[in-house]
Every structure is written in structure tokens, then in C-alpha cells.
Amino acid sequence: MQRVYLDNNATTIVDPKVKEAMEVYFCQQYGNPNSLHEFGTEVHPAMRIALDRLYAGIGARDEDDVIVTSCATESNNTVLKAIYWEVIAKTQKKRILTTPVEHPSVSQVCEFLQNQGAEIVELPLNQDGIVDLETLKAFLEPEKTALVSIMWANNETGLIFPIKDMATYTHSVGVLFHTDAVQAIGKIPVNVQEAPVDYLSFSAHKFHGPKGVGGLYIRKGAPFVPLLHGGEHMGGKRSGTINVAGMVGMGLAMELANEALPYEHTEVRRLRDKLEEAILSLSDTMVIGKREHRVPNTILASFRGVEGEALIWDLNKYGIAASTGSACASESLEPNPVMVAIGVDRELSHTAVRFSLSRFTTEKEIDYTIEVLTNSVKRLREISSTYTKKRR
């Protein structure tokens, strides 16, 4: 059976070039980079190249830090808990401004820190499903605020937040800014000079790198406390023996992802748009968020009368992988929070299905998906009592 992977916002295939680059660090160059002997030092050149690629990939300056972590969840926990120890626990700035649609690795940390005395304020989304600059300005009280933490692009809708404007404004009033850029890297240009964030999290496996490795950008001078104390790796900012293969893989994956950005914005977008048009050509369907506000690979669509989960199962039977939302909360039966925030009615919010493409997605796969999807929606509506009732 044909298999079509359209869940690239959950995780991605490792680029075969990335896997190849990692190969040598398991059974050949397996030394601990902290060791003084040749088994330790022979991996340094590749690690330097990887780090250079990460710096270049997000436009970091030499004096800034980019540390290798185990995933974006670790990066997000690191930033928020560092702010807790360095700002919230020590000063009168107790507040973190965030959004109702952050990944759980931000929102759940906020909930934890709230129990330790932090004040968490969620900025309301506007009609477009994002937080706009005016809202941030209206809510941000610099003397009370330790951190603003807003994702660069949403994992479920693909909607892009105006990070450049928000980081610039937040900086101008002397408040720290963190962005979870997990869904932005490899989909849109990400540059920490243009968008002056203080902290930025990313994860290799979302841009065709391996699972188990992520990164955290820390602007020079930004307050910091390690989440992992220990043997002073990464300049004392993240201890633990460095995952050499993972670091090398992530560096190359970052470079390849940035090289592929033009392709992402032409071909991936074209295939996404083709699938989206086909969805919209069916009756009683909608796609969440204006197309021009979204990353080029994502569609969050609703099919009235069709349970999202039923459609996922139907597609899965035909080898097509899509999602009802974030893989990180895929067992939840709550309606999609973005859809709730932008005012989609509750019935429709249960019908959301996310399709997320990548540069490995082919036209043949999209054509096949359109065919299967069209038939599935038709079949599921025929057996849906609510949908047929409504149509009568």
C-alpha cells in the first residue's frame, strides 16, 4: 500500500544526508568530546561545523550562545525556569505574558511556575487567530513583567505570529522575550538579529534532523540558569555528555532546511495550496487562518459532520498520516484551542484535521490524498446522522 506522510508538524523523516553525516559517530568516532585524547578531539572539527551551521541558520552573533539540548521541550523548560530563578524569585517582576495556544512545553511549565508564585497572563488571540502587536502593547506592564513568551508559528494552524514587531517592542520597554520557533525553522526565515528575541527554542526532528536533539539560542547578557547542572558542558549552560551524532545531524539539518526555504515557499506551498483548494471545493468545509498568515506547509481543515478522529482513521486505512492536532496531546478530546479562540463553533472544532507537508512530499502523494480524502468525507457524511439530518 502507498504510504503518505502528511504529519510533518509532529515529526519529520530524517534527511538521508543527515543520517549519513551521523553514521561515523556511533562505532568509529565515538569518543567523548570532553576527553583530552584523540578519540575525544577528533570529533571537534565536526562539532564546530555543526555549531557554525546552527549560528548561521538563525543569524546568531558570535558573542551569543547557541546550546545543544535534547529537544525543544528541554529548551522551553530551560528558559522559563531560568527566568523563574533569576527574575521571578528574586525581583518584583512576577509576570510571564504568553498565549493560550503555546505548546504544552511552554503552557505546562507556566502552570507549574504559577504554583511557585509566578503570575501567568495569556494574551487574547485576535480574529485572525494570532496575538497582534496592539494587544501585546495593551497588556505589557514592563515593571511587572519578567518575560514574554510567544511561539513563532503555531503547530496546529501554521499561523505565524508577528515576532519581529513583538520582540522589538518588548525589547524597547526593557522586557525579555522568548520564542518557541519549533514550527518556524525550515518553514520561514528565522533571524535573531531581525527579530531581537533573547531566547529561541528549536528542535531538530521538526526539520528533518534526528529526534532527541534540540537547541536554544541565548542572547549575550540575557539572564540564565542551567536546567541541567553538572560537568560544565556548553560553557556551563547545559551539562551532560554531548550527543555528537545528534549535534552533527542537527547542524546539517538546519543548513539543508534553510537551503530548501525557496523550495518550501514555491513547491511545498504549491502542493499545500493544491490540497487546500481540493478541500475547499468540497461542500461545508473550512480552513482555519488566512493563507497568507500561515507557514507554507500547514492546513488545519474542518469538515462539517465528520469527526476529526474518524477521518484520521479512514485516511490511515489508506496509508495516509494526518493528525487531529498536536501529536503532543493527540489523546485529548478537548476541542482545538486555536479554533475555540477564533470563534469556530464547537461542533466544527471537533472536526479539525491537520495536514502538514514537507519538502519530501510529492505531487503524486497529494493527488492520491485528494482522491482518498474526497471519498472518505463523502462516505463518513453518509453515515453521519447529524450531517444528513442537517441537510434534510
Next chain:
Amino acid sequence: MQRVYLDNNATTIVDPKVKEAMEVYFCQQYGNPNSLHEFGTEVHPAMRIALDRLYAGIGARDEDDVIVTSCATESNNTVLKAIYWEVIAKTQKKRILTTPVEHPSVSQVCEFLQNQGAEIVELPLNQDGIVDLETLKAFLEPEKTALVSIMWANNETGLIFPIKDMATYTHSVGVLFHTDAVQAIGKIPVNVQEAPVDYLSFSAHKFHGPKGVGGLYIRKGAPFVPLLHGGEHMGGKRSGTINVAGMVGMGLAMELANEALPYEHTEVRRLRDKLEEAILSLSDTMVIGKREHRVPNTILASFRGVEGEALIWDLNKYGIAASTGSACASESLEPNPVMVAIGVDRELSHTAVRFSLSRFTTEKEIDYTIEVLTNSVKRLREISSTYTKKRR
């Protein structure tokens, strides 16, 4: 040039069988295990096998937790900070009992927590270089103590601590017990039923698994707070997309390491003893710690008049990898803390060199090492002003 890797306490070669088992999870079965579709679920059987191997490998019961982390540094940070939030911050039990020879991922966390109100007490080592049960009994005040954290085997000397007796006693007086078992797994039997610890940390890359993945055992009912909050992976105890390849690799590595224990205790021990005898047959040398108290693969030796680092460099020129101590602090010029603790004079403590073997070490490699080492020590002593002066 021949290369001989005798720094297996710093990191190990990935067993080729482990690498092979991981292969498929990069470019073929790359799904996110949290996804509902087949790309997600097809990796579940391998993950279950891996978890079964980890449980079996340390004797965990079904009702206990074994969570997959990114390294033992993360596991150690997780336990100590969980105890901070759940016990130290909430109750009158402010104390952590530990030792002066823990890995930095324990000792540095303790230092951090001391600044947050924890009371850290280091138990003195006895003449054998370990903490004995009587010392623990003398120091342990149950009503004041939140946690006892003592390593199972020391990374530098290979000395084994009496964890079974200490955990049993600590449990009997109602105090929690954590052990960093990084240097024990694969070298001696480790069983959490026989030694009733509440928490146990381990790291795959120390037993021929990949870097970037570790584990944490948590006894059922033991207090816990995640270090990584987020998408509720690992039953809510450790969030972050699961490193499937790493988890599968670690599971197999654990099984292979335990299968190889008899070989470790016969052949690896024999080769270690052969190298140790050769070292002791040189004049003015010593090996730290009684042989019967050590794991079978480790020698920490001193060569009077020879700087440890000079010897490392000399060996490295001939392709032999040894260490002056922990790779996690290899740039430190402090004398070895274990040697200081057991009363080795300061001059000698700067001459310590660690040789750590593995099941991949061959007799030919040991013979070659003995030859090179003998010549190096002779040569370095000839050019050592302090040594020749003393001999006159």
C-alpha cells in the same frame, strides 16, 4: 597507527548490534510515537521491547517507573530538583546527604540547591575510599533528611559503594535513597529489588549504547516532579518527543551489557588485572583502591614523578586513550578528589591516570599498552627533575 581505547568510563563504543537496531528509526520508521496513525503506532512494539529490557535489566517491578531521559545528568538533575520541590521546599526536611566524590551532575545540583535553602552534607570517605554503612548511620538524621544520594560505583577509581546495605538502612528509617548507577550498569549486577533504592540514574553511552539517551528508575510512590514539563510523555514524568532510536538502542545495550556481565567478570577483569600487575611491577607506582572493592574494568594508577597529563599525552601519541580522571572535568587541574579523600599525598594525586577497559578491549591492545606505558613512564621520569632529584 594502532588505536587503543582505554577510556570506557568516559564513554564507550556503540555496540554494532545496537547501531544496527537503531538504523530503521531515522529514515523509515520515523513517526512520532504519540501520533495516532500507523507511522506513529508502528514503532510501539520496539519501544515496548526496549522498555521491557530496561525494566528487566535493573530488576524493576511493573508498578515502578523507568523513564527515558537524555542522559544521566538529566536523570540526576531530575531527582534532586524533584526532591527540592516536593520535600525540601515544602517540609522541614532540608538536608541531602551525599559524598565528596559524586559526579558533577549530582554535586553541582547540590550546590545550586544549597543556594535555594537545601542543606548539603557530604559524608566522609573511609580509608578504602568509599562511604561505609557505619558512617551513613552516624550521620543520617531521618527527621531532617530529604534524600540520601550516593553513587553506586565511582567513575574515577571504580570503587563500589555498599548501596544495598545503605539503601536498606536508609529505607528502614523512612528516608528516600537515590543512586547514580552510571558506572555500575554493565560492570556489576544492579537490581533495585535487592538494593531498595527509590531512584536510580543511568546513561546508555556508558554501556555501549548511544550518546544522548539515559534513564531514570522511580520506585512506585516515590515523590516526583518532572524536570521537563510539557506534553505528558512518559506518563507525564518526562515530556519531549521520545527519541525512538535512542530508546531502542539503550534497551538493547542494557540487555547486551547484562548478558556480557560474566565476560566482564572473567575476561575483562583478567585483562584489567594484567595491565594492573604490569603497572605495579614498575617502581614507585600505586593503584588506588583495593582490587576486590572495584568494578572489573577500572584502574586509577599513580606514577611518582610523572605528571598525569604528560603521560596521557605520551600515550596519546601512540594511539592509546586514557584519562587523568573524569572526562566531565578533564580541564580541571585540581588534584583527584578521591585520592585526596583517601589520603594520597598531593604530589602523587597529580600523577593519577585512569585506564578503563570494556568487553571490546583485546589482549593484544593490553600487551601493546603495557609496552608503550612502560617506555613512557621510564622516559618521562628521565626528564623529570623532581623524580630524579628524589632518587639521588
